[in-house]
Amino acid sequence: MSDNELHIMSAFDRDLEALQAHFLKLSGLAERALTDAAKALEALDSPAAERVIADDAALDELEEFIQMEAASLIARRAPTASDLRRVLAVMRGAHSLERVGDYAKNVAKRTRVLPQSAPVDGHAGTIRRMSALVTRMLDEATRALVQKDAQLAEAVRKRDLDIDQMYNTLFRSLFTYMMESPANIGPAMHLHFIAKNIERAGDHATTIAEQALYLATGRMPTDPRPKAGIETEG
C-alpha cells in the first residue's frame, strides 16, 4: 500500500510514529497488568495485587495522553484515508486497552480478599492460562493494528471463541462448587467475576483486532463475531 511511503511533510510521519509508539507502550502496560494480576491470584500474593492496583494509574494516564495526542494530530494534520483510519483505530484501541487495565485492577482487588475465604482449588491455574491467552491475543491484536496486518487480526478475532469456551467451562465448574457448599459461594463468586473480567478483556482484544481490520480494509468486519455464549449452552 502507498502508506508505506512517507508523507511529504515528515513531521506528520513523526507524529504518527509517536502515537503508535505510545499505543504499543500502553498495550505493554495492559498486558503486564493482566499477567501480574493472574500471577498474584495464583500465588494469592496480596502485595503483588496491590502493585497491580497502584500501576493502573500510570496506564490511565498514558491512555489519556494518547487520546489528547490523537485529537491534536487530527486538529493539526487533518488526516484522511488510511491516516485517518489509523488515528481512529489507535484511539479506539487505546480505549480498549484502558478497559483491559481496569479489568486487571478489578482482578487484583478481588485477589486481595480471596485469601480470607475458603480456598477454591484448581481454578486459579485455569484463570492464569486464560489470562495468558488473552495477553497473547492483546499482543497480536496490537501488532496487527500497528502493522496493518489483516490476517493476523482475523486470527485473533477467531481466537476469542477459545476464551469464551474456557470461560464457560470455568463457569460450570464454579457453579458446581457453589452447589456443593454455601461456604464456597463467596470465593466462587469472586473467581467467577475474575473469569468474567478476563473474558471481557478478551472481547477488547477482539475489538482491537477489528480496528486493525478496519484500518487495513477500510470496512468494519460485517460477519458476526464468533461467540460461544453461556445462554446457548446453559
Next chain:
Amino acid sequence: MNDMTRTGLETETATAKISARGVQVHYGQNHALKNVSVEILDRAVTAFIGPSGCGKSTFLRCLNRMNDTVASARVSGQILLEGEDIYDPRVDPVQLRARVGMVFQKPNPFPKSIYDNVAYGPKIHGLTRNKAELDAIVEASLRKAALWGEVKDRLDAPGTGLSGGQQQRLCIARAIATGPEVLLMDEPCSALDPIATAQVEELIDELRASFSVVIVTHSMQQAARVSQKTAFFHLGHLVEYGDTGDIFTNPKDPRTEAYITGRIG
C-alpha cells in the same frame, strides 16, 4: 458503524446531468486528458481534485466548451448534457454557456455596477422583456447568491468595490442569472480568506438544491466539506470517482490514497 464512511446518501437517488464518455483532450502535442468517463449528477456537488496539471481544470472547461477559446485544444469523445452531445457541430457554444454557467478562480466582476453585472447575462440572452422583469431576475439571483441583503441598497455601486468574498458571490449571482442548469466553479475560493471561503462554501451547499454544481479545488478539505461526489484526476486520467465520504476515508486506488494523505506518489 458502516455509515461512518458515508455521507450524502441522498445523492444515490439523483440522476445524471452530464455524462462524459471517453473524453480525450490534446493541447498540441500534449495529451492533457486521457479517456475520461464520468456521470455528473443533478442536484449534487461534484468535486474534481488532483495535483496541478492533472487535467481537472481542462475537463471542467470542456463541460461548457471554454476550451474552444484555446486554439490548440482538440477534444474528442462524447460529453452529453441531458443526452445531447455538447460537441455536436450544431451546438453553439454561446448558447451552451447560458445553460452551463461558470465561476472562475479569481473573482472577476465586470467593472460596472452590481446591477449591471447580474443583468448582463439576461440582457444578452434576451431573457426579459422589460425593466421590471430584469429587476426581478437581478434580485432573485442576488438572493440565491446570498448577497441581496448586503448590496440591496447600493446596486449602482461598482461591483469591483465589494470585498473579495462578496465579489465571488456576485460572480455566482451573475452566473445564476442566465438560469443555468449546471454551475462550473474553477477553484472559486482560492483567492478568498477563510471566512469568505466558508460563506461561499455555504452558498455552494445551498445551490445544490437547484443546480448541478461541479467544483475544481486544490483544497481537499474543501472538496470533503462541500461535495457529495469526488473525482480524483492524476496525469490526465480519472483515477477514482465515488462518494466523497468513501474517497476520503477509504479510497480504492493507491494513487488516490497517496494524494489525499499527502504522500509522495
Next chain:
Amino acid sequence: MTDLSAAPGFTARPKSSILTASAEMKRRNAAEARFKAYGMIAVAIALATLAIMLFTILRDGVSAFHQARLTFPMELSAEVLDPKGNRNREEMSKVTTVGYQKVLSKALLAELDRQGIAQEGVSDKEIGELISKDAAGELRARVLADPALLGTTITANVLATGRIDGFLKGRVTLETAERDSNISPDQLRLAEKLRDAGLLRSSWNWDFFTNADASDQRPEAAGLGVALLGSAYMMLLVLVMCVPVGVAASIYLEEFAPKNRWTDAIEVNISNLAAVPSIVFGILGLAIFINFAGLPQSSSLVGALVISLMTLPTIIIATRASIRAVPPSIRDAALGVGASKMQTVFHHVLPLAMPGILTGTILGLASALGETAPLLLIGMVAFVDNYPSAPPEGFLDPATALPVQVYSWASRADPAFIERSNGAIIVLLVFLVIMNVGAILLRRRFERRW
C-alpha cells in the same frame, strides 16, 4: 556555530556586532551611493539640456508675439483713391497698392508736421519706408470692402517695417543699421522720436496666428494662419483615417486572428513599419499619391495620407498593448455568461482598453503633428499665402503645416523670420504639451472611475 561552519556549503562567518558596518558592507554601500550619483547626474544633464533648449527658444521666440505698429490719423482722399468719383469698385481697384502707399506716407508726414517732429535729414521717401509694405495692401482691401470710408479721416494702425520692429525689440541697433541697406541710423533715430511721441508702439500680435506667410521683404506680416489651418486639417484627416482602421486592425489581430505564421509576419511588419524613417514615407507619398494617384501637391489630404501611414503602426501598437492589458479574467467572465466573441470585445474589452487607446492615439497624433520630413517631399514647404478653402474642397488646396513653417522660416535670411520661426516652435510646443496633458488626464480620469 562550529557544527554549522563544518557543514559543506557553509563558510564560517565571524561573529560581529550589527552596530558597526563591515568592510564588505561599506564597499557595497559605496557602490550603491555611486550608482545613485550616476543616475542623478544623468537626470541633471537631461533636465539641463531641456532647460537650455526651452530657454533659447523662449528667449528668441517670445518677441514674435509682439509687433511694432504705427498709429496716426489719416485722411482717405477721394480724389486720389477714386479718381472717377463714382465709388465703383471696378474703377477703384485700378488704383494699385502704390497709390495707397503714397496716401499712407503722406498721412504720416502730415502727422510728423503736426506734432512738430523734425525730419533731420531723413527724406520723405525714407519716412514712407518706415511703414510696412504690407500696410498698403491691407488698407486697399479695407477701402475696397467699404468705399464709404473715402473722404473720411480714419486712425491708421499699420505695421511698422520689420527693421523698426527689430529696433524696438533690440535686434536692430544703430551700429547694424550702418551696414544695412534697408535702414539707416537716421531712420532709427526718427523711429525713437515717433515712439516717444506715442506714434510707434509694440502691441500683442494676433496677426501672427491669423496671417498667411509673407514674402522676404515683409517679415513683419508673416503669420502662422495657413500652417495652423493646414495642421488642423491634417490632424482631422489623420484622426478620421487612422483611428477606425487602427482600432479595427488591432481588435482583429488581438482577439480574432488565429496565431499562425501569417499573423506573426503581419505583427513583425507592423513593428517594422513604425521604425521606418519618415523620409521614406515622404518618398512613398510622392510616388504613390502625387505621381501615381494624381492628387494635388502641397494639399493637406496628401499630407494626411502620408502622416497616417506613419501614425497607423503607432496607434495599432498602442491599441494592441492596451487590449492585451485587459485582464483575461474579464473575457472569461463574459464568455462564461454566454456572451459571443464580439459582445465580449465590444461590451467589455474595448471600454476597458479605451483610455489606453485614446492615450496612444493622442500621442500618435502629437508625434504626427511634429512630423516634417515627409511633408517637405510632398511639397508642403511651398510658399502658401492663401488660406485653403473650407473642407472638403479645402483638403485639396495647397496648405502648409506648423513644423514645415518652422523649417521654411528658419531657412530664410532675415533675422525677423528666425524670431518668427522660434515663435512658431513655441506654438507647436504648446500644442504638443496640451495634447500630452490631455492624454494623461484622460488616462487618469478613466482609470480612477472604477
